Amino acid sequence: MRHNDLYYEERNPSPLQQAWLDFYEKPLARAALYTLALLLFITLFGPVLAPFGANEQFIDALSLPPAWSNHGDLRFLLGTDSLGRDMTSRILHGARFTFGLPLLVVCIAGILGITAGAMAAMNVGVASSSVQHLLGVLFSIPSLLLALIIIAVIGPGLVNAAIAIGLVFIPQFLLATRTAIIEELNKDYVIASRLNGVSSAYLIFAVILPNIVKALVTQFTLAFSAAILDIAALGFLGLGAQSPAPEWGAMLALSVELAYNTPWVMALPGLALFITLISVNVMGETLRSTLQARMEH
Numbered sequence: 001m002r003h004n005d006l007y008y009e010e011r012n013p014s015p016l017q018q019a020w021l022d023f024y025e026k027p028l029a030r031a032a033l034y035t036l037a038l039l040l041f042i043t044l045f046g047p048v049l050a051p052f053g054a055n056e057q058f059i060d061a062l063s064l065p066p067a068w069s070n071h072g073d074l075r076f077l078l079g080t081d082s083l084g085r086d087m088t089s090r091i092l093h094g095a096r097f098t099f100g101l102p103l104l105v106v107c108i109a110g111i112l113g114i115t116a117g118a119m120a121a122m123n124v125g126v127a128s129s130s131v132q133h134l135l136g137v138l139f140s141i142p143s144l145l146l147a148l149i150i151i152a153v154i155g156p157g158l159v160n161a162a163i164a165i166g167l168v169f170i171p172q173f174l175l176a177t178r179t180a181i182i183e184e185l186n187k188d189y190v191i192a193s194r195l196n197g198v199s200s201a202y203l204i205f206a207v208i209l210p211n212i213v214k215a216l217v218t219q220f221t222l223a224f225s226a227a228i229l230d231i232a233a234l235g236f237l238g239l240g241a242q243s244p245a246p247e248w249g250a251m252l253a254l255s256v257e258l259a260y261n262t263p264w265v266m267a268l269p270g271l272a273l274f275i276t277l278i279s280v281n282v283m284g285e286t287l288r289s290t291l292q293a294r295m296e297h
Contacts, residue, residue, distance in 0.1 A: 232252070
């Protein structure tokens with residue numbers, strides 16, 4: 001005798017599967033995901049992929065246009081700059097400075113800020129209130145201006161710019177984490193966990209933290225996008241990466257005077273920076289909407 005299934009089993013996708021389904025259903029989000037994956041790959045293997053060194057000069061190929069132009073050279077797919085350096089190689093090498101470095105800085109700032117914010121949320125009193133007001137004041141100052149102030153103290157340079165940006169974003173992660181945790185403390189599931197006698201560390205990291213992922217993803221996206229822009233802006237102003245480093249902001253600064261005669265030298269790093277920022281923001285928005293939809297069900 002053949003038995004039929006008596007019960008219908010509903011299979012809910014895991015958070016990772018749900019995120020992938022959301023990206024798959026949105027062409028723009030899928031394109032942003034692929035773009036960021038490509039940027040991460042270039043960040044890791046850019047020097048291997050680049051046909052030439054970042055500062056290798058070819059005196060017989062000064063200011064060549066891209067290869068598809070009538071005066072282009074197939075050796076230099078995206079052309080060369082006024083010093084005969086291959087633009088393709090410089091763009092690939094520069095991804096480490098403009099994409100990889102901000103990612104590393106924001107990850108470190110996020111770990112430190114989230115940890116400090118969790119500790120601050122569990123302590124109430126005058127000290128905690130003072131921290132709240134101080135962070136509120138810091139939030140009112142743009143991140144780039146704060147980074148400029150710190151660089152004025154410790155000096156210019158790519159490493160100092162990264163340190164300055166990290167110091168700027170740690171308080172932002174701290175405040176975002178502290179605010180999100182405080183909003184959760186009086187909810188039923190937190191009170192039930194407290195009545196069960198769990199430790200403070202378990203309460204924060206195992207009970208509350210999974211429920212504030214949306215706020216943390218939002219903060220990470222905003223910080224990562226701002227860090228990329230700040231690194232490029234500091235490089236453009238001559239306070240971050242110094243010439244001849246192939247950082248995209250520094251490349252833009254060097255190309256300003258030559259923009260009329262060699263527009264591709266300015267357009268290429270600018271386009272790379274624009275695509276990177278758009279991809280980060282689109283991916284962050286998709287992740288936020290996915291998490292919000294999952295929390296509502």
